[in-house]
Amino acid sequence: MEEKFQPDVIIIGTGLAGLTAAMEITNAGKKVLLLDQETEQNIGGQAFWSFGGLFLVNSPQQRKLGIKDSYELALQDWKGTAGFDREEDYWPGKWAEAYLKFAAYEKYAYVSKLGIKFMFMVGWAERGDGSATGHGNSVPRFHVSWGTGTGVVKPFVDKAYEAEKKGLLQMKFRHRVTDLIIENNKAKGVKGDILENDDKERGAETNRNVISRFEYHASHVIIASGGIGANHELVRKN
Ligand SMILES: Cc1cc2nc3c(=O)[nH]c(=O)nc-3n(C[C@H](O)[C@H](O)[C@H](O)COP(=O)(O)OP(=O)(O)OC[C@H]3O[C@@H](n4cnc5c(N)ncnc54)[C@H](O)[C@@H]3O)c2cc1C
The missing domain is CATH 3.50.50.60 (FAD/NAD(P)-binding domain)
Known part of the structure; x- marks a missing residue:
């Protein structure tokens, strides 16, 4: 230096x-x-080695496929897995809320501005039990970027x-x-x-x-x- x-x-x-x-x-x-x-x-x-799947909530790709998603549903899904029911879960819970707000309202524009593009379909990672009240993602949210990890x-x-x-x-x-x-x-x-x-x-x-x-x-x-x-x-x- x-x-x-x-x-x-x-x-x-x-x-x-x-x-x-x-x-x-x-x-x-x-x-x-x-x-x-x-x-x-x-x-x-x-x-670099990753699959480059980005977590997005209520994206244009989801809407095009008729997937109804929202910040509220994503938070319910996250809570269904994490619980956040202990005193020490306070900050992890706040982090989850902040991250989901980013994923629902800012992230698509943020990464698009950097030139990151997505495949048209949306994958369903961490699917859990497939219900909106159980654990895991109740709808597909895994957006594969063009070029996967290297593209990201x-x-x-x-x-x-x-x-x-x-x-x-x-x-x-x-x-x-x-x-x-x-x-x-x-x-x-x-x-x-x-x-x-x-x-x-x-x-x-x-x-x-x-x-x-x-x-x-x-x-x-x-x-x-x-x-x-x-x-x-x-x-x-x-
Ligand atoms: C095969 C694979 C597929 C994946 N697919 C996906 C996916 O599709 N979607 C998804 O969201 N996530 C995926 N992930 C996870 C995702 O890639 C990682 O969570 C993410 O890249 C971590 O980034 P990071 O910067 O936090 O850590 P890292 O990429 O691990 O970077 C940490 C850096 O810190 C350096 N470092 C560590 N200790 C020290 C030290 N003491 N001093 C100096 N330097 C240090 C390391 O050398 C390293 O360069 C995948 C991961 C793998 C391996």
Whole structure:
């Protein structure tokens, strides 16, 4: 990183979550340092390999197929599975409501603006028991994007490189975050290992040879280090 580049936000992870956060923050004119333990070949993370099925509620594709869907029905379906009936379910419940509002009212326009297109039919993933009062999706909501996972990832990767050219984003690969720097209960930076570079193709296992250490500071830190199969050591430690 050039010494003069002082990020407003550090994001851990160049998967779809990290790239989306970076896009939003750099669009707002703020500077982002994006770190990932993997090589640049792996930019986009799991989403590159995914089926690229996007969850949308009351989309044009659903309406064309005569599928009647709504925010209210999707929330009922989600509650049918998750329950949200314990005290500790408060924030997951709020997250579900916010995500469903996004999926019902904003997401189609958001991804369309990025150039993501969909196949005409809508799939029925996480179908559950097929009723509106049981668990799972009571109607089809799985919209397969053109190009599947690669089609979803591409615009976000392109935006990252554009932001890098504008000087708003720096990406550092082979930077494995091992610690958050906490001051007054707030994450104010990260520390970790610099791993030896590796020229293996995307998806192949890379080495874990530590060649140096790093430490970066910013007023905000976002952890976007993945879900399925991801290392949650960072979250557990902090
Ligand atoms: C085969 C397959 C098919 C799928 N199909 C679908 C689908 O059709 N629809 C759907 O909605 N979802 C699907 N998914 C799930 C979806 O792809 C993932 O949930 C999503 O891509 C996760 O994105 P992410 O950015 O949160 O995490 P990831 O893509 O896992 O990215 C996390 C990044 O963080 C980095 N990282 C982790 N720890 C550290 C650390 N300590 N320091 C630095 N970097 C770190 C990792 O190297 C990685 O690059 C599928 C997944 C797979 C594998």
